[in-house]
Amino acid sequence: MTGKIVFNKKLSDKYYYMKIESPEFVKNAKPGQFFMLKTQSFDYLVDPLLRRPFGVCDIEEDCFTILYTLVGKGTYLLSNLQTSTEISFSNPLGNGFSIVKNKNVALVGGGVGIAPLLYLSKALKDNNNSITLYYGGKSIGDIHLLEYFENTCDYIKISTEDGSLGEKALITDIITNFDYDIVYTCGPKPMMKNVVSVFQDKVENIEVSLDERMACGLGACLGCIIYVKEGDNIVQKRCCVEGPVFDGNKVVWEL
Amino acid sequence: MTGKIVFNKKLSDKYYYMKIESPEFVKNAKPGQFFMLKTQSFDYLVDPLLRRPFGVCDIEEDCFTILYTLVGKGTYLLSNLQTSTEISFSNPLGNGFSIVKNKNVALVGGGVGIAPLLYLSKALKDNNNSITLYYGGKSIGDIHLLEYFENTCDYIKISTEDGSLGEKALITDIITNFDYDIVYTCGPKPMMKNVVSVFQDKVENIEVSLDERMACGLGACLGCIIYVKEGDNIVQKRCCVEGPVFDGNKVVWEL
Amino acid sequence: MAKNRLEVEICGIKFKNPIITASGTFGYGIEYSRFIDISKLGGISVKGLSLNEVSGNMMPRIIETPAGMLNAIGLQNIGVNRFIEEKLPILKKYDTRIIVNFWGKTIEEYVEVAKILDSVDIDMLEINISCPNIKEGGIAFGTDHKMTEKVVSSVKKNIKNKPLIVKLSPNVTDIKLFAKICEDSGADAISAINTLLGMSIDIETKKPHLSNITGGLSGPAIKPVAVRMVYETYKTVKIPIIGIGGIINYKDVIEFFIAGSTAVQIGTANFVDPEIPIKIINDLKTYLENKNIDKISSLTGSIKIN
Amino acid sequence: MAKNRLEVEICGIKFKNPIITASGTFGYGIEYSRFIDISKLGGISVKGLSLNEVSGNMMPRIIETPAGMLNAIGLQNIGVNRFIEEKLPILKKYDTRIIVNFWGKTIEEYVEVAKILDSVDIDMLEINISCPNIKEGGIAFGTDHKMTEKVVSSVKKNIKNKPLIVKLSPNVTDIKLFAKICEDSGADAISAINTLLGMSIDIETKKPHLSNITGGLSGPAIKPVAVRMVYETYKTVKIPIIGIGGIINYKDVIEFFIAGSTAVQIGTANFVDPEIPIKIINDLKTYLENKNIDKISSLTGSIKIN
Numbered sequence A, B: 001m002t003g004k005i006v007f008n009k010k011l012s013d014k015y016y017y018m019k020i021e022s023p024e025f026v027k028n029a030k031p032g033q034f035f036m037l038k039t040q041s042f043d044y045l046v047d048p049l050l051r052r053p054f055g056v057c058d059i060e061e062d063c064f065t066i067l068y069t070l071v072g073k074g075t076y077l078l079s080n081l082q083t084s085t086e087i088s089f090s091n092p093l094g095n096g097f098s099i100v101k102n103k104n105v106a107l108v109g110g111g112v113g114i115a116p117l118l119y120l121s122k123a124l125k126d127n128n129n130s131i132t133l134y135y136g137g138k139s140i141g142d143i144h145l146l147e148y149f150e151n152t153c154d155y156i157k158i159s160t161e162d163g164s165l166g167e168k169a170l171i172t173d174i175i176t177n178f179d180y181d182i183v184y185t186c187g188p189k190p191m192m193k194n195v196v197s198v199f200q201d202k203v204e205n206i207e208v209s210l211d212e213r214m215a216c217g218l219g220a221c222l223g224c225i226i227y228v229k230e231g232d233n234i235v236q237k238r239c240c241v242e243g244p245v246f247d248g249n250k251v252v253w254e255l
Numbered sequence C, D: 001m002a003k004n005r006l007e008v009e010i011c012g013i014k015f016k017n018p019i020i021t022a023s024g025t026f027g028y029g030i031e032y033s034r035f036i037d038i039s040k041l042g043g044i045s046v047k048g049l050s051l052n053e054v055s056g057n058m059m060p061r062i063i064e065t066p067a068g069m070l071n072a073i074g075l076q077n078i079g080v081n082r083f084i085e086e087k088l089p090i091l092k093k094y095d096t097r098i099i100v101n102f103w104g105k106t107i108e109e110y111v112e113v114a115k116i117l118d119s120v121d122i123d124m125l126e127i128n129i130s131c132p133n134i135k136e137g138g139i140a141f142g143t144d145h146k147m148t149e150k151v152v153s154s155v156k157k158n159i160k161n162k163p164l165i166v167k168l169s170p171n172v173t174d175i176k177l178f179a180k181i182c183e184d185s186g187a188d189a190i191s192a193i194n195t196l197l198g199m200s201i202d203i204e205t206k207k208p209h210l211s212n213i214t215g216g217l218s219g220p221a222i223k224p225v226a227v228r229m230v231y232e233t234y235k236t237v238k239i240p241i242i243g244i245g246g247i248i249n250y251k252d253v254i255e256f257f258i259a260g261s262t263a264v265q266i267g268t269a270n271f272v273d274p275e276i277p278i279k280i281i282n283d284l285k286t287y288l289e290n291k292n293i294d295k296i297s298s299l300t301g302s303i304k305i306n
Ligand SMILES: Cc1cc2nc3c(=O)[nH]c(=O)nc-3n(C[C@H](O)[C@H](O)[C@H](O)COP(=O)(O)OP(=O)(O)OC[C@H]3O[C@@H](n4cnc5c(N)ncnc54)[C@H](O)[C@@H]3O)c2cc1C
Pocket: A034, A048, A050, A051, A052, A053, A054, A055, A056, A066, A067, A068, A069, A070, A071, A072, A073, A074, A075, A076, A112, A115, A116, A210, A211, A212, A213, A214, A244, C063, C064
């Protein structure tokens, strides 16, 4: 399907925030889902060849948003797109986060990993949860969208590695309360691994949103394998179909 | 070198007119020269891979213009570029037309082949020539820039194959006067071939501007060979270096 | 009723159109049914099956390259029996031809899988002797002409009901030689090409981008090599050729037909956008109508050489 | 004086940087002197020379393909003697290494050209046994291992003064075999790869886009194949390797070094933009400085395999 760009704002050196209008997409999108986005507008151009996966960051009426960082050519092209440009993307894909009710929950986001947590926080608030957000980055330039999180979260704790905003620490180092019913996390792999080890044995449900190179995004190429424990076995799951959200306690980080 | 797009106008279904500011380019450009233009703005994109050749259509102060038609992906990308975009191109390349003085000259242009004749007509006018323009197209949508040619040419004759503008005829069919010192032509190959055979034996100097696929544009790849008669021999010339303007009487159209 | 200009016949089997999705790029077919109407496809070639379930290579398995991608999935599959039990019944509900791509680590395994497939409700077998990603078998069969002859003739001797397509490896000096051997060994059709062996290195970590070090290059980047090989094969054998390699639009399909294809397979393009095969089918129909070409099959091998 | 991190040595010859422009894409060097300062280049490999002038294939000779191009120039060149008389004296005015790429239709011609070049003021010879564009010689030498051995050892025996680089064809089943044969036959270095054999058809006219029907595929599209072949060659031989194929920026150069290259050649990128080699040299310098890498040669073969 396609949609029109409502805005495409530069937030900091490497961060952009884009809003796209698409009632059709919005109708079916759940927190934690992602989609494959074509960064080239002309069908006959084959560089970049593959679509790029991005998480649903927020939904506002008929629009959804993407928080993204500049990585390579795909995101570079994205950052150059003008308001009103028509862009093409897949349906919402993957499983998404569990939405609990009347619980005490923590969200832990690192860098651009904060993206899927915004829409999640909205859904959790609508379900009457008490929400604490832990949000870490290298520097102040990595911390964004706080104005939105202020509307949905009860507590917000921020840390940066250089101390330019919030505490000068890794985000996992400033977590002192472990009294949550469920923890949701998205960010760099080492951070998520840390989050799991910090909460392990203390919180039963830890949902991690993983990030793997994807060619198809829909379960066909088998390029995005994640290893998870199932009983005594280690089994393969496709990040795009059985994920991107997995049970943090089951993920095998290194094989 | 690079320059800024001053405008990029759609003239008709397939025709566009673009103006680019570049004092450096303008300083050295002669009528009939061409240049290689990058249609991708991001260096790391490799589709389209090669630059595309275009003729210098006009020069106005610090700017030059391109008249171009939509053909494939390169020209499609070009047509999407916005005002103020920075684009990259080579120096003016090739040999260009001879500029005569105080003569009676004819220009014969077909379709987008009219492009290099505009700047030529300016230079010829500055040198006190009497200029007749023959300008043909399939249809009215192929005829452009007349307002400019009206300032430089003494006589303008137009024909279209469907009769939607000027006479309903091929342009070579409406040439009845052969009393010129020199004829310049640019257009589809069959047209130029016809122009040469119409004026052959009647006009000594016929300059044709040829069009070959080019990879490098500067004489290195040997991809753009044109065959010309030299005495009793047929020899190879590189369209990009020894051309694109050749002596029409010497060109070997079919080998 | 309007005639179907797109219908083609391969080894006596009618395909409503010549667009087949390529093995390994379309899962077991079912994955795509959420996104497109797979009954519109001419056919589906399913992910390469082996006798037993195979878990494939370690991650990472894919990386994008200029106008292409490298993959080293390692022929991960659920095994021929689970396919027949779990996937085939669902797939059979769709109105499209089913080609089963398969492979083995030994000639015996190739034969065994072929025998199993020969008696189930599918349309054709496609033997993959060309996957460059596994150490045993695979590449060794497809790039050694004696092995090619042995595996193709052994399989052929052991199947009775289904036509056998042999899928060729492009990683050879002379594809004509292999095409001829396949024809002589009883192949009913040839599909060409599989992926080119390639490699990409992460300059930050100095590690190969793929855990397997090398992988198979696919996508538009390889199209010129594929067209050349289809053309060479067409000049060499009489059996039909299914052209594969870098197709992303209907023009590419026409090009493969002119070079000698009777049908084509679409691979990497399914990842680029799952709607591409359907779009190609529609565009081809329009093209043939506009050009007044009665049957797409009249384009097969229609190349004009001066 | 600041150290030159980019200096490399190939067969005892120092290059101020490892960026060499590839044969056939840089004319006789002089063509580019209007556009860039060719004295900044590590070296230039000139258009492949033969004994006598050759006029090449008929037009059309080039066509763009996805992230690449096909060419069938047909080894057009002015012949070795005219090169020495007309071009070399001009080229010698520039401060860059001169590699002369050459070929013959017969072993005798190869030897004769090599002998002539052995006694003139150039730095290295590069024997092209891999050009796919001519019917006699060319491909036959580079894809037949007996012919490869014969031509390389014959040439080597007949030259005394200059190191001999052998340029390999990628159109073979096993590049390792050819690399080993070249080393054993006396090659002082290997350059890899030449173009992949490809083809493209104009669907309007149904004619091949190239008069020669097939042509050589170059450009970014082939980079994964080239990197793989350099890596395989590096594991096989001890002589230095000059990596070629699809390089358009400094990252590509680093990738080729990690795979096993001692230097690289830039081909099609010269057409894309003549300033690319200079930009690459500057970017490499910055990269090495930022990464605190003393010598680019320390990257050669630095690939990490688990
Ligand atoms: C489920 C999922 C959700 C994501 N959500 C977001 C998001 O909301 N915001 C955001 O900025 N980024 C997100 N990413 C990462 C994003 O997909 C990559 O940053 C992006 O693909 C880079 O493309 P590029 O062309 O700029 O980089 P290049 O390096 O040129 O890309 C080359 C190839 O590598 C892949 N690739 C590169 N980096 C990554 C990565 N980190 N993860 C997966 N594939 C990668 C690309 O898809 C492409 O195939 C998500 C990734 C996944 C898997």
